[in-house]
Amino acid sequence: MKVLKYDVVVIGAGAAGLMAASKSGERGKKTVILDHAKQPGKKILISGGGRCNFTNYYIESEKYLCENPHFCKSALNQYTQWDFIALVEKYNIPYHEKTLGQLFCDDSAKEIVAMLISECEKSAVNFSYQTEILSIEKLVSGEFLVKTSKADYQCQSLIIATGGLSMPKLGATPFAYKIAEQFGLEILPTRAGLVPFTLDPALKDVLAEVSGISTNVIVTTNNTSFAEDMLITHRGLSGPAILQISSYWNPGDIVEVDLLPNENIQNIITQALSEQPNVSIKNLLSKHFAKRFVEKLMDLFEIPNLPIKQLNHKQVQSIADNIHSWKIKPSGTEGYRTAEVTIGGLNTNNLSSKTMEVKSVSGLYFIGEAIGVTGWLGGYNFQWAWSSGYVAGINV
Numbered sequence: 001m002k003v004l005k006y007d008v009v010v011i012g013a014g015a016a017g018l019m020a021a022s023k024s025g026e027r028g029k030k031t032v033i034l035d036h037a038k039q040p041g042k043k044i045l046i047s048g049g050g051r052c053n054f055t056n057y058y059i060e061s062e063k064y065l066c067e068n069p070h071f072c073k074s075a076l077n078q079y080t081q082w083d084f085i086a087l088v089e090k091y092n093i094p095y096h097e098k099t100l101g102q103l104f105c106d107d108s109a110k111e112i113v114a115m116l117i118s119e120c121e122k123s124a125v126n127f128s129y130q131t132e133i134l135s136i137e138k139l140v141s142g143e144f145l146v147k148t149s150k151a152d153y154q155c156q157s158l159i160i161a162t163g164g165l166s167m168p169k170l171g172a173t174p175f176a177y178k179i180a181e182q183f184g185l186e187i188l189p190t191r192a193g194l195v196p197f198t199l200d201p202a203l204k205d206v207l208a209e210v211s212g213i214s215t216n217v218i219v220t221t222n223n224t225s226f227a228e229d230m231l232i233t234h235r236g237l238s239g240p241a242i243l244q245i246s247s248y249w250n251p252g253d254i255v256e257v258d259l260l261p262n263e264n265i266q267n268i269i270t271q272a273l274s275e276q277p278n279v280s281i282k283n284l285l286s287k288h289f290a291k292r293f294v295e296k297l298m299d300l301f302e303i304p305n306l307p308i309k310q311l312n313h314k315q316v317q318s319i320a321d322n323i324h325s326w327k328i329k330p331s332g333t334e335g336y337r338t339a340e341v342t343i344g345g346l347n348t349n350n351l352s353s354k355t356m357e358v359k360s361v362s363g364l365y366f367i368g369e370a371i372g373v374t375g376w377l378g379g380y381n382f383q384w385a386w387s388s389g390y391v392a393g394i395n396v
Contacts, residue, residue, distance in 0.1 A: 001152050006030045006126075008396045009146050009155040011133060011175075013040035015385035016368030017161030018116040023393025025123025029157075032126040034148060039129065041113035042170045043163070047382070052109030054088065055081040055386070056379035057101035064384065065247055065374045067188065071348040072373050072384065075356070079390035081383055091115045100228075102378040136179060142363065157363045157396035159356075161389065164342025164369040165190055172336070176370035177345065183361050186347040188372050192339035193247040194381075196238035197255070197330035206296055208234050213293050217241050218258040224248040227261055232293075235334065243377050246333055247343060257326040259297075260288060265320045269308055277309035281319070284308060297323070341381050345372045355395035356388055365392040 010021045013035035024031045033040075044052055059081045061073045085103070088095060093115065094106035105111055120127075132149040136158070139145055146153040162175045177187045199207065210232055217230045219241045231239030245255060272284055282305045285294045298305060301322040304315070311319075336342070346366050350358055356371075358364040367388040375381040 001147075003145075003152045003154050004032075006032050006153055006155045008032075008157045008159065009034065009144065009153050010159040010161055011035070011146070012159075012161030012163065012368070013037065013127065013129070014161060014163055014368065015041065015044055015116075015382055016163075016389035017159065018113075018120060019386050019389030020159050020161060020365075020367055020393040020396075021125045022116060022119035022123055023390055024157075024159075024396050025120060025125040027394065029396060031120075031123070032128060032153065033120070034128050034131045034133065034146070034153070036132055037129060037171050040117060040127070041109075043167065044113050044382075045109050046170070047109060048104050050109055051104045051107070052112045053098070053102050053104050053379045053382065054095075054112055055084050055103050055383045057081065057097065057103065059380065059383050063376045063380055065193075065343060066348055067372055068348050071351075071353045072387075074353045075387040075391045076383070078354075079387040081379075083390075084383065084386050087115065087119075088112070091118070100378055133175070136182070138183075138361065138364075144363065157365065159365040159367060159392050159396065160370060161367050162370060164345055165336045166192065166339040166342045166369070168336055172342075176366065180346050180350070180366065180370075183358065183364065185350045185358065185360070188344040188347050190342050190344035192333050192336050193343040193374050194243045194340035194377050195246045195333040195335065195338060196233065196236055197242055197246060197249075197328075198236040198332045198334060199328070200331045203300075203328070204236055206300060207232050207236075210290070210293050210296050213290050214239055215259065215289065215293070216261065218261040219245040220256045220258075221245055221249050221253050230257065236330070237328070240377055243340065247341075247374060247376075249330065249333075251332065252329075255328045255330060257328060258324045259326060260323055263288070265323050266316060269311070269316055269319075272308055278307045280305055281308055281311065301326075340377065341374050342369055343372075343374045345370055348372050354391065356392040357395065363396075365396065367392045 007029040008024045008031040010017045010033045013033045021033045064072045093111045134147040144158040211234045214229050214231045218227045226241050226244040228240035230241045356365045368385045
């Protein structure tokens, strides 16, 4: 098979790969992107309900999970959220802040993909889709030989940007981990992150009757808390608060949920005692939660439906404990099928934090979700893709 010679081969036409290729090409490096899919940026296209939560105003290294908490600082500082926002504005893509600094396209995620493709095309980057990688080897010359179903590619620098295991229906595979292992690099255990919880059948069946209800909560596990919305589903619990805390949860851990984070239920009952002592606890709670949700909570917490004046101190304390510290033990998560990210992956100790180059294999780079760096929900993982892709692209 004919050997095509390039300076840089990027495997993976996702967020990180497109950014890396555009920067590599911009520097005059002859660059090609290879991908097994029919089109680029599939995860970008479906993210944020099709509007792509492309970054966040409040990017900080503390909002990333990593074995080495300092690893992501260099890349995030070299290419910031403001740099990506400037690129979006250069292409006149209208966007808005939704909540907590999260930035979304006004119209469509397709605009972000089109922008990245345009940046690549301006720099004469070549693309090869529906291309299966058959093997990779490091030649005596120090170059890489990438054998594919369409052609063989020889290059000085090889960038692996094939992501993690999340959302297999979009084509996610363990490809990056296999290549890392081929070169003797350590892979940390992987698990689904930013993912809904499943519940044991008894609790799931009770809550399934009120699926679709969303309420503002504070969720806590392992000394980490998030204050956002929780959504009850037919399968368990979801919503931003649950997705966030799932990244800090381990099987067997208890999750504490404060169902009324901005008020104190004991104070509410005390005030009501002086103003309307004959009101039932059910009607009082229904001022703060959906009525059908209150009925389920009363069943779950075994709250007697009495006028509040008939509740004794112990009963009031029990109501407060349950509402402000509802202890749930998830049976698991929905797994990679619906997870937004993969936690774990290539140990960052194998890489230079400044360039994403493998310390022990010159010319080999890993970027994006394949690396053991996982951001919070809200544009943090896309920013990691842009930043890690950028630093690889300017260093190949």
